[in-house]
Amino acid sequence: MYEQRACVCDVSVVRVPLKSDFQLDMETMLKEACRPDVKIIFLCSPGNPTAVSLNIDDVISLLDSAYKGIVFLDELYIDFSGKESLARLVDKYPRLIVLQSLSKSFGLAGIRFGWSIAHEDIVFHFDKIRLPYNIGALSYSAALKALDHVDDMKTMTQQVLLERDRLADALRQIKEVKKVFPSEANFLMFQVDNALKVQEIMRQKGVYVSYKGNCLHFDDCLRISICTTKERETVLTVIRESCIEAKV
Structure with a gap:
């Protein structure tokens, strides 16, 4: 889906295939993806359709590398993995954005409600470009009710x-x-x-x-x-x- 959205916006995409164990090919990532002209790296953990969590050390290696762009980590399936979210690292790594959702573990895909966890500098730019009232009142109300029942x-x-x-x-x-x-x-x-x-x-x-x-x-x-x-x-x-x- 990220590639589709990029193509709709006429943004070029660099693909780096996962290894056969569904982990990042770090050598190729650092060579092909961590370039100055690559502005965002999208990762998914657990992956879809791989259903495998990425090695946390590999993700942190990307964040510790000389790469200056944003590392976007999709954690929509995190609640089924038994793994700890990397959202705890957004203060340490201001270039990290973590995505979560009510669509999977809460079973509320129909309300189309998710959120990003990011450093306040990134949130500032999000606020400048998002649509006014971008969350409908019914979805907002349902989300708040759901979060009362973790x-x-x-x-x-x-x-x-x-x-x-x-x-x-x-x-x-x-x-x-x-x-x-x-x-x-x-x-x-x-x-x-x-x-x-x-x-x-x-x-x-x-x-x-x-x-x-x-x-x-x-x-x-x-x-x-x-x-x-x-x-x-x-x-x-x-x-x-x-x-x-x-x-x-």
């Missing part, structure tokens, strides 16, 4: 983590599933033959998954959001049937 969010998040582990274990028992990737998010990536065809068959059966075979390191992979306990067996049955039907 303990409930943590309880629900723990339930998601339990279901994630159960779903991952169950997927590994399906012989047609070649690989289930580790996850620190509220979704799983799994690999099957004919993934695009499997996705379409699953859609016809009423189970929607996202095809990620066009992403680096994810050949023939599908992404599935963590479902409820009641939904799990139905989803697993649909996956089994779809994989078998895709062979025909």
